[in-house]
Amino acid sequence: MSANGRSPGAPILEVGDVHTYYGSIHALKGVSLTVNDGEIVTLLGANGAGKTTTLRSINGLNRPRQGSIRFDGRDITTVPAHEIVRRGIAQSPEGRRLFPRMTVTENLEMGAFQRHDRSEIREDMERVFELFPRLQERRSQKAGTMSGGEQQMCAIGRALMARPKLLLLDEPSLGLAPIFVERIFDIIRQINEQGTSILLVEQNALMALDAADRGYVLETGRIVLADDAASLKTNEEVRKTYLGET
Amino acid sequence: MAADVSAPTLGARFKRPSVIGLLGLLFVAALVFWLIVNLIKTPSDFGDVFLIGITNGSVYALIALGYTLVYGILELINFAHGDVFMLAGMFTITFSTHFFGLHQGQGWVTVPIVFATLLLAMLACGSINAAIEFVAYRPLRGAPRLAPLITAIGVSFIIQDIGLAWKGPNYVTAPDVFPHSNVFSAGGVDYSWNKLIVVLVTIPVLLALLWLVQETRQGKAMRATAQDKDAAAIMGINVNRTISFTFLIAGALAGAAGTLYSLWATTVRFDQGFQLGLIAFTAAVLGGIGNLPGAVLGAVLIGLIQAFNEGLNWHAPGSDWTQSIVFSILILILVFRPEGLLGEKTPEGG
Structure with missing residues (x-):
């Protein structure tokens, strides 16, 4: 079990x-x-x-x-x-490895790079924002300027965007x-x-x-x-x- | 204009007044004074020279963007880039005169021929640049950074020799097909069509590039790869293909610059890419290497500085000093503001 x-x-x-x-x-x-x-x-x-x-x-x-x-x-x-x-297989790598000069939203979009189902990608992004409300507040902030915890959430969220x-x-x-x-x-x-x-x-x-x-x-x-x-x-x-x- | 931008730069660098900061401010003040005196004494010459600077600057911008794109993605200064620009001039002569039979005084047929030549030169130089990356830089991807740099210098010499073998050691003439009549003539300031055409072609190319990098899927892949290659790969981005694409775009920009420059200046020589390449490289560093708007800003500034130096009447150092001035700017930027005017500070300092 x-x-x-x-x-x-x-x-x-x-x-x-x-x-x-x-x-x-x-x-x-x-x-x-x-x-x-x-x-x-x-x-x-x-x-x-x-x-x-x-x-x-x-x-x-x-x-x-x-x-x-x-x-x-x-x-x-x-x-x-x-x-x-x-x-x-998606990964939230060691050290988070976000794209520092992209916004949170852009980072999440990069997670779905290999997908082409636009409307579902948007739904998944909403789901990530539900999971991490903090990211929604910071959605247009550059990822490199966020705190470590916020970056970690973004890295996990980005990996989830790959479904x-x-x-x-x-x-x-x-x-x-x-x-x-x-x-x-x-x-x-x-x-x-x-x-x-x-x-x-x-x-x-x-x-x-x-x-x-x-x-x-x-x-x-x-x-x-x-x-x-x-x-x-x-x-x-x-x-x-x-x-x-x- | 140059003075306006560099003044806060030097000022911000030194929080407490220091000797060097003071000297810098004095120098900038003297520069502004010199420009104002020239403007007052011969306003029409000043206007003419200003417009020449903008025209030159837009050609430099196209070349500088290639340096900056490649540096942004590989942290490699592609010294062969200027020579790809030179090849574009030679392609322009071959395509336009030998293929299409372009010559002066053909009327409206000139327009589609020039347009086709431009596209062909962009295609040829884009492919050549991508091939250079594949052959000369990709095998050195994991090597220390000095290795691809030296290779780039080697490729630069190879391309120059190809140009030398192709068109010989002397200046070759490109057809003088851009009209020399004035677009406007106001208060003694003349602006001729052959200059305006260069700017008119450059602007949509620049806008297309910005759109490509900001909005398209391929552009996002380029930005992601530039920021973190491993992270880009695990997002599903084919890093090698993205780098090839970047070289293709950079080469196409050099192709556009080469066509415009050769039809405007109407001469091409095998070694002109080396000099113009270094000037454009300085422009890219001035604006902040890796930064696209920075490359355009730096290029326009360098174009203006060169034009003011060579064209103004009152105590201008003259064209003998252009290279010294341009490279002094390069040195000053590298010493005092390595991240450039618009670049972001990075651990490597730019």
Whole structure:
């Protein structure tokens, strides 16, 4: 039984024994993980463990040298980054990566760049504004001039504008005030309840495990632990290393 | 006009009065004084020179926009850009005279021929510029920034040599088909059709470019790619294709500039792109490199500065000093306001 009360479906994302390099650095040394349809899966790990590289391997920005990535039943290992979003994977990247000199509205429109259904895009934008009323207030403000929390909302909203089947979230709580962190996680749950599967990279392990169905622990480019979120929360190693308990 | 814009620039840079700031203000004041004296002594010459400056400035604007578009998207100063402009002049001569048999005194047939030549030159130079990016810059995408810069200088020499082999070392003459009659003549100030045509063609091209960049899907892709390539890619934008498109547009603008300039000045030489390219590059830096309205503003200012220097009577340094003046402006801008007149401050300083 999953956290959102529905039973998870078939695998939507299957990462199999992926090796990825950053220049000459062997960043991922055989990572395998699965996200099932409708799940929130979290990826935990220290800085430099390879969490962001895992996401960049999935979204096509860092092509793996070895291994395979399957999404929605098709191999996407060598599909270029700009095609991946068309297949149904959108991302709110590390550091948000908004277009700083574009307005909030323009940023959201960029999220729907590969779509052509104008009226539905407008509806989706209204939905994003319902989810993040703050963005509606700031709709004509340049994204680069907003606070970190507002930028994070805009980055998540922009990813949603692609109508993804799978949402990759990289450190959505990084640098945010605690009140914002709570709100962001509420919204992540809400997005998931509406049917989007989520792969969540998060340094706030407690919040992540509360929201997730399952989790993986990544250490220096390898998956060292995989379990459902509730078990990971009680796992002694995880408690020591990621939940800050002694 | 130049003085009006640079005065607050230098002033804002120095919050407390400093020696350099004071000297800058003194210099600007002297410049304004010099312009006013010239205006009072020979108002008709001043008017003539002003209009020549605007005409030159609009050609520079077309070239400067190419530098700024490419810099905006790749942070590369495409030194070969001026030479693509030169090639456009040669294309203009070949297309108009050899293909279409254009010559002076053909009456109304001149109009469609010039228009067709303009479009062909834009198409040819756009394709060449996109090809240059594909062959010379794309393989160096991940290399240190110095590598494509040096390559650009190399491509510049290659194109000059192609021009040299094609049309020889001397000036080649373009047909003098723009009418020289006056559009108006008021108070001793004359404005002839051949100058007005240059401005009249430039303005719609500039407006079309602004519309393209601001309003179209391709323009949004260009702006997104300029601001963040990885983020653009995960939005579904084909980054490589967008960069190719940007070079195509930049080349087409150089093509338009080359056609207009060669038919107005009626001469083309293999090395003219180098000099005019550097002047246009200075204009792009003056306006704020990467900033489209800035490139136009900078180009008009440089056009005016050049015209005032070469055309005014009372104590003008004269054309021998044009290049020194233009490049002194480049140095001053890079030292005191690297983001240019309209550019935004970036961590890299422009």
